[in-house]
Amino acid sequence: MGRCPLSLGYQAVGWNPQKKRYDMVVLSGLITYLAVFLGLAFTWFPHITIETAIIRAFGTAALILLHVILSIGPLCRISDRFLPLLYNRRHLGVIMFTVAAVHGTMSLVQFHALGDMGILASLFTSELPYLHQGWVPFQPLGALALLILFAMAATSHDFWLANLTAPMWKTLHSLVYVAYVCLVGHVVFGILQVETHPLWFGSLVLGAVWLTSIHLIAARKEHRLDVIQTHNAWISCGKWSDIPEDRAVLVCGHGERIAVFRYDGKISAVSNVCQHQNGPLGEGKIIDGCITCPWHGYQYLPDSGQSPPPFTEKIPTFRTKLEGDIVFVQAEPLPPGTQVPPTEVPK
Amino acid sequence: MIRSARKRHGAFVVLWVCLLPLIFFVGFESRTSFLGTEERVGVPIVPFDFGHIYSNNGRIYLFISHRVPSDPLVYWSPHEPRGHALPQDAIFLCAYVADKAEIPPMEPGFLIVYSLTDSEIIYQSRWEGVP
Numbered sequence: 265m266g267r268c269p270l271s272l273g274y275q276a277v278g279w280n281p282q283k284k285r286y287d288m289v290v291l292s293g294l295i296t297y298l299a300v301f302l303g304l305a306f307t308w309f310p311h312i313t314i315e316t317a318i319i320r321a322f323g324t325a326a327l328i329l330l331h332v333i334l335s336i337g338p339l340c341r342i343s344d345r346f347l348p349l350l351y352n353r354r355h356l357g358v359i360m361f362t363v364a365a366v367h368g369t370m371s372l373v374q375f376h377a378l379g380d381m382g383i384l385a386s387l388f389t390s391e392l393p394y395l396h397q398g399w400v401p402f403q404p405l406g407a408l409a410l411l412i413l414f415a416m417a418a419t420s421h422d423f424w425l426a427n428l429t430a431p432m433w434k435t436l437h438s439l440v441y442v443a444y445v446c447l448v449g450h451v452v453f454g455i456l457q458v459e460t461h462p463l464w465f466g467s468l469v470l471g472a473v474w475l476t477s478i479h480l481i482a483a484r485k486e487h488r489l490d491v492i493q494t495h496n497a498w499i500s501c502g503k504w505s506d507i508p509e510d511r512a513v514l515v516c517g518h519g520e521r522i523a524v525f526r527y528d529g530k531i532s533a534v535s536n537v538c539q540h541q542n543g544p545l546g547e548g549k550i551i552d553g554c555i556t557c558p559w560h561g562y563q564y565l566p567d568s569g570q571s572p573p574p575f576t577e578k579i580p581t582f583r584t585k586l587e588g589d590i591v592f593v594q595a596e597p598l599p600p601g602t603q604v605p606p607t608e609v610p611k
Numbered sequence: 612m613i614r615s616a617r618k619r620h621g622a623f624v625v626l627w628v629c630l631l632p633l634i635f636f637v638g639f640e641s642r643t644s645f646l647g648t649e650e651r652v653g654v655p656i657v658p659f660d661f662g663h664i665y666s667n668n669g670r671i672y673l674f675i676s677h678r679v680p681s682d683p684l685v686y687w688s689p690h691e692p693r694g695h696a697l698p699q700d701a702i703f704l705c706a707y708v709a710d711k712a713e714i715p716p717m718e719p720g721f722l723i724v725y726s727l728t729d730s731e732i733i734y735q736s737r738w739e740g741v742p
């Protein structure tokens with residue numbers, strides 16, 4: 265950001281004790297999983313080689329972690345109890361990439377390093393002779409997924425978010441869905457062609473059904489927020505008492521979401537889009553009298569949409585009014601930084 | 612998140628929802644192909660302990676009808692293997708990939724399926740040669 269911290273009490277991104285605890289829990293879970301997997305593998309398949317056991321342990325661990333990561337976003341949309349997981353998702357992503365990289369590197373060494381061909385040439389050509397028999401090359405699929413995960417892990421730091429710009433960064437990170445599809449292909453056309461126990465195939469299908477279901481449920485919920493109420497000049501936001509103190513409810517105005525905040529006996533409405541990197545202001549809270557973005561802590565005065573001096577960012581504001589207990593917000597935005605008198609409600 | 616980003620995100624999810632069933636279907640179909648589509652490469656000509664030998668246009672294929680082990684390699688040996696280890700004189704013929712292995716015409720001896728993953732012989736059978 266290159267700016268002084270705008271809020272001491274709202275450190276959404278960066279190391280803090282909570283994040284450290286989170287990482288410790290993830291790493292201990294991972295180590296336990298690997299130990300249990302290896303123990304069971306050597307018990308049930310005493311002739312399995314250590315290399316193969318490690319490749320499979322790390323491969324399955326990466327796949328499970330990817331399912332967890334892909335679950336976090338929609339779960340947060342369904343219930344905000346999961347929000348702490350969202351704020352730490354990037355750490356989980358980097359851990360998952362590391363685990364997948366161990367799987368990929370060991371597979372390269374085990375299956376491609378000992379021949380008379382270069383490792384990468386062998387990786388991309390060893391399955392070609394079987395294509396005419398209906399064989400789907402699963403190893404390049406895994407390599408492509410790993411490449412995407414690498415690009416995501418390498419650009420996960422805020423430095424890249426700032427330099428690539430938020431829309432570009434988000435597009436790059438949306439490729440995780442492509443990586444997931446590639447990984448499903450990698451597993452289905454690879455190991456599951458020989459490991460025919462229904463449990464393995466069934467688990468993968470179940471994972472896909474779970475992810476698809478929660479994405480669809482979340483999309484449905486989100487869709488309601490995105491119904492543009494162009495026919496109404498004023499949009500109902502529900503009872504003022506239903507808006508939590510120092511928090512917002514979201515409604516959809518002309519094209520973008522509006523965050524309607526209640527604070528200190530007042531109601532104000534601003535655009536939901538943070539000027540910094542398009543973070544969701546309506547998911548932030550009021551700290552020290554300012555709307556504080558949950559992503560990096562940029563702050564705005566609720567009644568004017570302006571960052572407190574000396575900062576100069578401005579976001580659009582909206583008129584509000586109270587009819588009985590119901591809060592209304594005008595659908596049409598005012599120019600960024602326009603001062604709007606807040607609507608008074610009982611403290 | 613701005614509306615355009617949400618739309619892009621939605622497009623990725625739609626792509627995913629369309630592709631996954633296809634992958635599962637094709638993957639399952641190709642997986643079951645080695646579990647019993649005998650006409651796939653020709654008519655079985657030699658009964659076998661763990662599978663069949665087929666010929667198709669003068670080429671000879673091994674088809675494993677039991678469970679296919681991980682990383683299976685096909686060997687030939689003039690002598691019967693003792694235990695799980697490969698005999699010293701075993702000759703590597705090919706990897707068993709895509710539900711079959713094309714093998715060269717060999718003298719009578721023993722045909723061996725060896726799992727690289729498990730480092731042991733999984734199947735072996737007397738090989739009478741192809742008539």
Ligand code: FES
Pocket residue numbers: 538539540541542543544557558559560561562
């Ligand atoms: S502070 Fe960075 S997106 Fe809001």
